Structure formats: C-alpha cells, structure tokens
Amino acid sequence: MVKDIVGEIVFNKKVGNNIYILSLEAEDVGEIYPGQFAMLRIENGYDPFLRRPMSLFKKNGNKYYFLYQVVGRGTEILSRKREGEEISILLPLGNSFPKLKERENVLIVGGGVGIAPLNFLVNFYKDQVNFYTFIGFSSFVLEEVYVDFKNYSREFVISSEDSSLGYKGKILDFIPENLDNFEKIISCGPSKMLEILMKKVKDKEKVYLSLEERMGCGFGICLSCAVRGKNRLLHVCKDGPVFCGTEVVFNE
Amino acid sequence: MVKDIVGEIVFNKKVGNNIYILSLEAEDVGEIYPGQFAMLRIENGYDPFLRRPMSLFKKNGNKYYFLYQVVGRGTEILSRKREGEEISILLPLGNSFPKLKERENVLIVGGGVGIAPLNFLVNFYKDQVNFYTFIGFSSFVLEEVYVDFKNYSREFVISSEDSSLGYKGKILDFIPENLDNFEKIISCGPSKMLEILMKKVKDKEKVYLSLEERMGCGFGICLSCAVRGKNRLLHVCKDGPVFCGTEVVFNE
Amino acid sequence: MSKVQVKVGSLTFKNPILLASGTCGNGKEINKFYNINILGGFVTKSITINPREGNPNPRIWESYAGILNSIGLENAGLDKFLEEEIPFLEKLNTNVIVSIAGEKKEEYYEIARVLRECKISGIEINLSCPNVEGGGMLFGIDSEMVKEITKNVVNIVDKPVWVKLTPQAKDIIGVAKAVRSAGGEAVVVFNTFLGLAIDWKKREPVFKRIFAGYSGPAIKPIVLRYVWELYEENILPIVGCGGIVNFTDVLEYIFAGASLVQIGSANFRDPWIGEKIVKEVQNYFKEEKVVDLIGIAHKNHEEVDK
Amino acid sequence: MSKVQVKVGSLTFKNPILLASGTCGNGKEINKFYNINILGGFVTKSITINPREGNPNPRIWESYAGILNSIGLENAGLDKFLEEEIPFLEKLNTNVIVSIAGEKKEEYYEIARVLRECKISGIEINLSCPNVEGGGMLFGIDSEMVKEITKNVVNIVDKPVWVKLTPQAKDIIGVAKAVRSAGGEAVVVFNTFLGLAIDWKKREPVFKRIFAGYSGPAIKPIVLRYVWELYEENILPIVGCGGIVNFTDVLEYIFAGASLVQIGSANFRDPWIGEKIVKEVQNYFKEEKVVDLIGIAHKNHEEVDK
Ligand SMILES: Cc1cc2nc3c(=O)[nH]c(=O)nc-3n(C[C@H](O)[C@H](O)[C@H](O)COP(=O)(O)OP(=O)(O)OC[C@H]3O[C@@H](n4cnc5c(N)ncnc54)[C@H](O)[C@@H]3O)c2cc1C
Ligand SMILES: Cc1cc2nc3c(=O)[nH]c(=O)nc-3n(C[C@H](O)[C@H](O)[C@H](O)COP(=O)(O)OP(=O)(O)OC[C@H]3O[C@@H](n4cnc5c(N)ncnc54)[C@H](O)[C@@H]3O)c2cc1C
Ligand SMILES: Cc1cc2nc3c(=O)[nH]c(=O)nc-3n(C[C@H](O)[C@H](O)[C@H](O)COP(=O)(O)O)c2cc1C
Ligand SMILES: Cc1cc2nc3c(=O)[nH]c(=O)nc-3n(C[C@H](O)[C@H](O)[C@H](O)COP(=O)(O)O)c2cc1C
Numbered sequence A, B: 001m002v003k004d005i006v007g008e009i010v011f012n013k014k015v016g017n018n019i020y021i022l023s024l025e026a027e028d029v030g031e032i033y034p035g036q037f038a039m040l041r042i043e044n045g046y047d048p049f050l051r052r053p054m055s056l057f058k059k060n061g062n063k064y065y066f067l068y069q070v071v072g073r074g075t076e077i078l079s080r081k082r083e084g085e086e087i088s089i090l091l092p093l094g095n096s097f098p099k100l101k102e103r104e105n106v107l108i109v110g111g112g113v114g115i116a117p118l119n120f121l122v123n124f125y126k127d128q129v130n131f132y133t134f135i136g137f138s139s140f141v142l143e144e145v146y147v148d149f150k151n152y153s154r155e156f157v158i159s160s161e162d163s164s165l166g167y168k169g170k171i172l173d174f175i176p177e178n179l180d181n182f183e184k185i186i187s188c189g190p191s192k193m194l195e196i197l198m199k200k201v202k203d204k205e206k207v208y209l210s211l212e213e214r215m216g217c218g219f220g221i222c223l224s225c226a227v228r229g230k231n232r233l234l235h236v237c238k239d240g241p242v243f244c245g246t247e248v249v250f251n252e
Numbered sequence C, D: 001m002s003k004v005q006v007k008v009g010s011l012t013f014k015n016p017i018l019l020a021s022g023t024c025g026n027g028k029e030i031n032k033f034y035n036i037n038i039l040g041g042f043v044t045k046s047i048t049i050n051p052r053e054g055n056p057n058p059r060i061w062e063s064y065a066g067i068l069n070s071i072g073l074e075n076a077g078l079d080k081f082l083e084e085e086i087p088f089l090e091k092l093n094t095n096v097i098v099s100i101a102g103e104k105k106e107e108y109y110e111i112a113r114v115l116r117e118c119k120i121s122g123i124e125i126n127l128s129c130p131n132v133e134g135g136g137m138l139f140g141i142d143s144e145m146v147k148e149i150t151k152n153v154v155n156i157v158d159k160p161v162w163v164k165l166t167p168q169a170k171d172i173i174g175v176a177k178a179v180r181s182a183g184g185e186a187v188v189v190f191n192t193f194l195g196l197a198i199d200w201k202k203r204e205p206v207f208k209r210i211f212a213g214y215s216g217p218a219i220k221p222i223v224l225r226y227v228w229e230l231y232e233e234n235i236l237p238i239v240g241c242g243g244i245v246n247f248t249d250v251l252e253y254i255f256a257g258a259s260l261v262q263i264g265s266a267n268f269r270d271p272w273i274g275e276k277i278v279k280e281v282q283n284y285f286k287e288e289k290v291v292d293l294i295g296i297a298h299k300n301h302e303e304v305d306k
C-alpha cells in the first residue's frame, strides 16, 4: 500500500560532482521491491509544486537512502537541506524488476545516478544471484556510492569519462562482447545509453530497463508520463518504471 | 549600509506557546541600532515570495537573534527550519529608538513578541540607563525570553493573561499610575496596547512606539507600509518603525 | 440536514468538495488512497468518442507554484469508458460527473446519447477544446456556440449538465448567461489558463503545441476574482476550480460565492488531499451551514462600506 | 557595438534589463544598493497631476508565489516630482522612463506637457487606471481610448512614448495595434492582473477595493504567452514584464520575443536583483548578441515542425 511518510534527514551528503546521498529516517513501510520509486516533496511552500520521483537506493528498516544528482531547481533546493529537516515521501510506487532466480547470471549496466535502483536490486539479492556489474560515471564519486556493487558482484567494472575513477570512457565500452551467457540484463541510466545497449542485445526478452519520464503525480492520475511502447502507450509511473526490452521503443 | 547576508541557523528553539527564538550565525555587519529590523527570506523557492520583517532581538558579534511568533504561513514554515539551514537576512533596516541619555529613567512597555526590539534596546544601554520594564505575554514563555530585561532593569514586572507567568492580566494594568517621572516611554506590542498606552500619557513627546504594518520590501520602494501620521502619510519601513508619540494616530 | 450538504440544481452533494476532471483519473486510482465516497463528488477525466493518444512529450512542466500541462485529452475513448469505468462508477455512493469533450459539436451529442443510459449524476461539458470545424477556436470562447452545445446536450442527456468555462473566453459573464439560457445547472470556473514556457536551454517552446494549460496555486487569485464577479451577476450556481491546495482556499472560494469547489493539480502533490479537506470542512462547519456562507464576503463587504 | 545593447524605437539600451514602474521607487532608493546606471534603464513610479495618498490598508497581500497589491498610485504629485526627483534623474547615465497616470484623459496630457521640458528618455503611459469620466473602466481596455491618449501624448511630449498594456483588455492585439497607429514606440506587456483574495478569518475581501493587482512569479506563463502572440503579429517592439525572478526568466522572455524586460516584484525580495541579472546577461552573451536572439524560439519551433 502506498503511504505518505515523513522522513527526517539523517544526512544529505555530497558524494560526487553534483551527486548526493540523502538518508532519511521514517516509519518502516515494510517490504519495498527493487525498482520501485518514491515521490519526494521538496518544500513545504508550494514552489516547487510537484514532488520529484526518486528511486530507492537502499533501505534498512526505517532508514531510506536516495542517490540523486542536481539537475534543476528541485534537486538544487534538495541539496541544501540539512540534518533534521523533514521531507514527505510517497512510496512505494511503480512496478519492480523481475524476480531473480537463485544463482542466475545477471548483467547490471548502470549510468550515473541511474545506478540507484540497481543498487537496491543488488542489495536485495546479495549472495543469491551472480551479478556482473558495469557502471559508469562522468566523474569521480565516493566509494560509498558503489561499494555494494563491489561487494556483491562476481565481476565489478567501473568507468568514468574523465578517468577519475576506474577505466576511462563510457561504461558500454567495457561490457562483455558476448551477452549470451547472461540470463538477464538489467539497466538504468541515460536514455542514450539504454538505446545503445538494446542494440547490442539480440534477445530483448531478457533485458529489463528502468525508464524515466517527467512525472506529475507518480501514481497514474495525471497521464504526463506517457511513452510510446511497442503495442500501446505506456505510463512510466504505473506500467513501469521497469519495462521488458520487448516493450520499449526508442525513437523520439 | 544595508546588506544581504546569509545566516546559518544555530538554533531555532521553541520558548513559549507558538513563540521561538531563532539564532543565526552570519557575517558581522557591525553596529545595529536598537529598533532596527531585518527582512528574512524564509524559503529558497518563490513561495512564500516576500521576506518577513523581524526586529533584532539581540546581536553578539556574528550571532543574530530573533524572537518570533507563529502567526501565518511564513512564520509557520520558519518554525520548522533546523540547525544548519541557511536564511538570507537583509539588514539593518529602518530608523531606531532615540538616543538615550546616561541615567535617564526610561519606562519600557512590551507586549508579546513586541518585546524583541525592546530587548535589543535594553542590551544596548545596559547599566547606562535606568530601565523600568513592564512586559506581558498571553501565556508562559521561558526565562531566556525576558532574562535581559530582568537583569538590566531597575524594576521588572511581567504578567500573563493566563497567570502562567508573573501577575495575571494585561501588562497595562500594572504600569505605574504616575508616568511623569519617566523621561522617556518606549513601547512595542499589539496596536490596541499602544493605543491605550498613548491615552494614559499626557506628554506624547516622550513616547516612542515601534509600529508594525504589512511590508512588501522593507526599504521604501513598494509603498505598502503606509500609515496615517499626524501631518503626513508615514511609511513604517523608512520613516519608522519607531515613531514619536506626537506623530502617530490611532483610528483605523 | 447535514451542515455541509449543498444542493446545486437538481443534485445534492454531501459536502462541497469535488475533484476536478483530469486530476483524479476515473475514481479508481484515488480510491486506492481513500474511500472516494467521502467526497461531495468527482469529475471523470474528459472522454471523447474515439480513443486519443494525447500529445507528445513533454506533457508537464513546472513553473513557479504552478504547472503547465499538455496532456492532449489522452483517453481510451467512449467504448472503453463504458466497458471499464462505468461499472465501477455506477456502484459509487457519491456524485459522479462525467466530463465530455470533442473536436466537433456532433461528438458531444454522440457521447451524451450514450451516457443517457448510464447511472451517473451528471455531465460536465469541457469546452476548452479546439473546434476543428471552427478553425481551431476553443468552443468555450463563443457564447453562441456554448449555448448551442449546452442546449443540445441538455436535451439529449436528461441529466443535470454543467459547463466548464475556459478563462480564454473574453466575455465570461456572457458565456455564463448562455449556459443558463441553454438549461445548464451550473458553471465550473475554470479550466486551465493558456500559458507558455520556453525551454531556455533548447531555445524553443517547451511544448510541441507551444501553449499549454496553466493550473495550480498560482492561478487562484485570478479565478477567485471571476467567481466574485459571477456571483454578483447571480446567473447560476458556481463551482469554483483553480489553485485550491488547502482548506482555507476552499473557504475563500465559498465566501467569494462558489457553491462547490473542485480540487485539481493538488491531487498530484497529495493524493489524500480530498479526504483531508472534507474532514476539515466537517470540522469547521459544526455550528454554521455551508449554504449560509456561500458568498458571505459580498454581504460583509457591503456592510463595511455602509 | 556591445553584445547586450538593444535599440527599441529611438532609444538605445545598454542592456535589456529595466526595472518596472512602482517597484523601484524613483531610482534613488535602488541606487543605495547599487549604481543603477548599470541597468538598461528603469521606469519611475507612476506620477499623477495631484498628490495621491493611495488606498487604505492593507495594501499588500501574499498569495502563492505571487502578491496582490492595492497601493492606489500613492505619489507626491507632479510638482513634487519635478522638484525632488527630476534633478537626480536628469543626472543619470541610463534610460529613465517616466510613467504617467491619470483619472481623466486630460491629466495625461497635462503631465506630458510638463515633462516635455525634462531631460528624460521617454514616457510610459500607465493605462491601468479607472477612467472616472468613463464609468470607472480602465483606460487600457478600449482600443479607441488607448489610441486617443497615446496619439495626444506622442504629439505633446516630443519623446519616445511606450504604452503599458493591461491584461484586462479583451483584445490585446487590437490594443497593441492602436498603440502603433498612434505613434507609440513599444508596448509594455503587462501591468498587474486583476485578482482577489478573501480574508477567510474576517470573511470579507482583503482589500477595501475588493480587487487588487496580481504580480510575481505566478503570472509569468500567462504573460509569456501574450509576448509570444504579440511577437507573431509583429506590431511593435515588446517590453516583457511579469514574474521575472531570475536570469533564465529573462531568457524565456527574450526568446519568446521581448526586446527588453522589466523586473517588478522581485525587487522587493532582492533589491540587488537588477544588478545581478545585468551581470548574468553580460556573462551569457559573450559570443552571441541579444538582438539576434529576440524571438529565436519562434524560428526554432518552426524549424522543428518542418
Ligand atoms: C522513476 C524515476 C526514478 C528516478 N530516480 C532518480 C534517482 O534515483 N536519482 C536521480 O538523481 N534522479 C532520478 N530520477 C530523475 C529525477 O526525478 C529528476 O532528475 C528530478 O525530478 C529533476 O528535478 P529538478 O527539479 O531538479 O529538475 P527540473 O528540470 O527543474 O524539474 C522540473 C520538472 O521536471 C521533472 N523532471 C525533470 N527531469 C526529470 C527526469 N529525468 N525524470 C523525471 N522527471 C523529471 C521534475 O520532476 C519536475 O517536475 C528519476 C526519475 C524517475 C521518473
Ligand atoms: C518592523 C517590524 C518588525 C517586526 N518584528 C517582529 C518580531 O520581532 N517578532 C515577530 O514575531 N513579529 C515581528 N513582526 C511581525 C511579523 O513580521 C509578522 O508576524 C510576520 O511577517 C507574519 O508572517 P506570516 O507569513 O507568518 O503571516 P501571514 O499573515 O501569512 O503573512 C502574509 C504577509 O503579511 C505580512 N504580515 C502579516 N502580519 C504582519 C505584521 N504584523 N507586520 C508586518 N507584516 C505582516 C507578512 O510579512 C507577509 O508578507 C514585525 C513586523 C514589522 C513591520
Ligand atoms: C494534468 C491535467 C489534466 C487535466 N485534464 C482535464 C480534462 O481532461 N478535462 C477538464 O475539463 N479539465 C482538465 N484539467 C483541468 C482541471 O480540471 C482544472 O480545471 C485546472 O487544473 C484548474 O484547477 P487546479 O488549479 O486546481 O489544478 C486538467 C488539469 C491538469 C493539470
Ligand atoms: C507594489 C506594486 C506597485 C506597482 N505600481 C505600479 C505603478 O505605479 N505603475 C505601473 O505602471 N505599474 C505598477 N506596478 C506593476 C509593475 O510595474 C509590473 O507591471 C507588475 O508588477 C508585473 O511585474 P512583476 O510580476 O515582475 O511584478 C506595481 C506593481 C507592484 C507589485
């Protein structure tokens, strides 16, 4: 059941260029599935008016973590919030990644803050699934951003465009040539990255992508998050944010 | 010179029913005169849009103190701000109380958070002037709200309407019958209180009142803070907020 | 009679709080958050004869304390509505107003004919749509057009008909009079304002269709002004809609002359807002009746002037 | 030529940033915060023939991301203006536009006659005033009236004349055309919107005159829409005004078609905003010229459509 809970900021820490981890303490709403997201209300005033969609990065009981990048007004204001301040959190929203099987080989491809839901996934299935993680950033981020991937993956590769971290370049330059060995490929990140990744995969059915679209509500009433799917119009907030590779089209 | 400085909240403490002391650390703008006020910008977003006028309650070097009451949206939002958050402060604004003379007998009459500028005055002249302080609240407030008055006044009387503090009743019931002995009478508080006080004083010239009016800017450009004076229209933000008893009229 | 009950035309509302068209889905979505039967009523997402995919992205954009939307009437069309929504709607114990829209006059009538058979409380005619036969002008701008469509729908549907006005109309009073003379039971004031946002990074309009509908707290003072003016003219009951985000906004609307209010964009920010405000209404009106305070600010103001 | 310089009619502006009438006093007040000669120009508080005390309190009220004001044209009158303000204004090294207002047509002309002798850049006619001879209708609502007043002021004053439009006019395009045909050099879009706030505690209108002027960030998308429409009609240079609170708002206005912009209510929140935005303009326009980007969003949008 979707709830609106009040989170008190435990920390709101800069972990990279424009990238922050926000930790909130709030009522424990119970199980949240990997890939689900929350709508955060940034201000008590009515400007900005809408909530901001954010994937769960991690959850420990009543501690909720988000990994976010400052891109506009809302996230800029968020980045100035301090310990003790309260933020209203609407969650859990959306569908989730498919259930992973014991010992399955799963390729994880993440770009930038798109790693947030993937981090939740990896934490959720740690030690049960064989993760092969490839994540890229544009520049340096602190280890706490990717430490879970590092700890819970069979293979862990990280890259950055300015070579401040791991290999130099976009992460797609480093993923395995042969993708046949993976039972699932799960990815989240810039739309361009997802599009290129999809081209590399023959069997679209094993790919799961978490998409982003501008959202007014996050729970299906405003119809602003529509994206064209293979057979029908999809609404990212309720049909997604996770879509199977067979459903998505890239051509806008 | 008026400056816009960024104050970091040191504390924002509840000191009574709906009453708070806000302490901000910021650049030291130098001498501020008693009676002057600041315009606080409550939010980074544009709602609420305008700044809020607040008298200086106290200043110690780079520490600024405000005493405020939650009355509407702006102060309500302010009351939820926490340590570490930043607030933009435009100050010092307005005129100030008249210069007090050494050993002068000054009657101080304050109602509610109207004591804020009076507290600044008493701190400014402590030990140099003979203050006789009469202040009233509607209900209980912590001692730190009035401790300076208590320490620096020859006579100190406090009352509350619900008898939770000092005498029971409105403070005007307790001020001396004979006001001739005071060289100056300085007051700030609810408009009704000021009006009644004025009626009790024969020699209006020795009375100084700090007035409140809705303000758009606080420095003379919006003309929203006009009040009718004896001979001309007064603008509280630049002609005041302190006015001599001979200037003010009460009849709206 | 309950203190918060309000009658508008032939309908009775258990309280004056409704949710606005396009901001509460077709009821089911909000019903997940609370029992929507607590509401005075709600208005469904505007339906059209044929399914509509709506406009290309982006469809929503934020401005200061307001939002611009260009959804483009995405909806599954009348048939799907009858099949998938009506069964749920007919079982509800609150007023369900079905919003109808079209690109041609005839489309409004076609929908009305079909809805005649459904167990719904009434129809809200959404006239903020471009009239493809009339050069793309919004239907709601022209009093004659408003009168014609309203009259025909009233005749066909055999249920209360409301007309939702567009603030783009130059003569709001004239349009409201047209609604009255055509047999409409109330005017809903307003649909969204026409607004524009420029994407300064791309240096082009944010929306593919350039203009978009502006709503949210930002528009409230302007809408409230029209509610006041319409109340002074005493034409029809007024359903106030625009920028309501909390209970005191509702009071402003009622005191200015609205008999009912609709909450729109605020549902996006807080899905429980309808329920919260209903409770606040019940709390506030313990001694007084809502109906006695509709338009009270007009009376109080005159009294001050005397 | 400087990258940020803009010519509008016969005036040259060192940059497109002006401060709006009634929100920057008569220059002196803002000059305490920064040297106002850095601005492209500013518009003085509207002056009237006779001193005016203005409206009773309250005169300002907040709404969501917007404010309502009912100052009532408080000003010291023409004589005091000449005596106390003109000497300072004449020494400035930026464009000083003097805003004039009246309750009768004749008052505009009287002021114009006197200002003819002053060393000021131009006149802005504020037509958002009730015409006491015309039943209290705002002058700016009626194209014929706008034309008449503008033409006479143009003839009298022998300086560039701008006309500040009121969004209450039903035919904005028509009014702009009237300004052009009367010899006005630019239209200022807009003065405040008519809005209403109800004091829900007192259950009466907040303002004694019921309606008040609505301004601030909340109105931006609506004003921007009209700037776009006016630009498409290519009538006169447009001075955009409404809800500008930061530099990107300025870009939106310029890209939508404004040659210059005026900053209004934002001065109340941040007295340095004019200076800050001028610096940001200078920074942004290092390679490109402002004049080449006026209305650029129209071009970019068409290109997308093809
Ligand atoms: C399901 C989902 C999960 C997300 N998870 C994360 C995450 O974990 N970390 C993270 O940094 N970002 C995430 N995003 C993107 C994030 O929501 C936007 O970056 C953010 O809303 C931008 O807000 P702003 O006010 O700073 O930007 P502005 O551009 O000023 O925002 C204006 C409006 O556009 C919306 N908007 C702008 N960009 C996006 C976007 N890319 N996606 C959706 N709405 C957008 C905003 O929500 C707001 O309503 C997620 C988006 C979705 C849809
Ligand atoms: C010179 C001066 C000094 C002041 N000093 C103090 C002080 O030290 N402590 C304190 O608690 N209060 C003080 N006030 C009053 C304080 O400014 C208001 O209580 C506060 O602005 C209310 O804001 P709000 O958003 O909570 O109320 P709302 O009613 O929601 O405010 C709406 C608008 O009205 C204005 N407003 C409302 N009430 C007042 C008022 N009484 N005076 C001025 N503007 C008002 C607000 O600033 C805002 O613009 C002072 C006022 C003035 C003029
Ligand atoms: C995303 C969105 C979709 C809307 N869809 C419709 C619609 O389908 N039919 C309609 O009559 N009004 C529609 N509206 C207008 C609202 O019903 C309402 O009139 C308007 O938003 C003003 O109210 P508000 O300020 O409370 O949002 C829509 C508004 C929004 C924001
Ligand atoms: C307090 C106040 C006083 C104003 N006085 C005048 C005036 O005297 N003459 C005038 O033409 N416009 C006046 N205006 C309107 C502004 O110049 C401007 O057109 C309007 O506020 C919209 O811009 P903004 O949203 O940036 O404030 C006033 C606005 C405010 C808020």
Ligand code: FES
Pocket (backbone or CB within 6 Å): A214, A215, A216, A217, A218, A219, A220, A221, A222, A223, A224, A225, A226, A235, A236, A237, A238
């Ligand atoms: S965000 Fe509102 S429907 Fe998806």
Ligand code: FES
Pocket (backbone or CB within 6 Å): B214, B215, B216, B217, B218, B219, B220, B221, B222, B223, B224, B225, B226, B235, B236, B237, B238
């Ligand atoms: S508050 Fe703006 S002039 Fe006084």
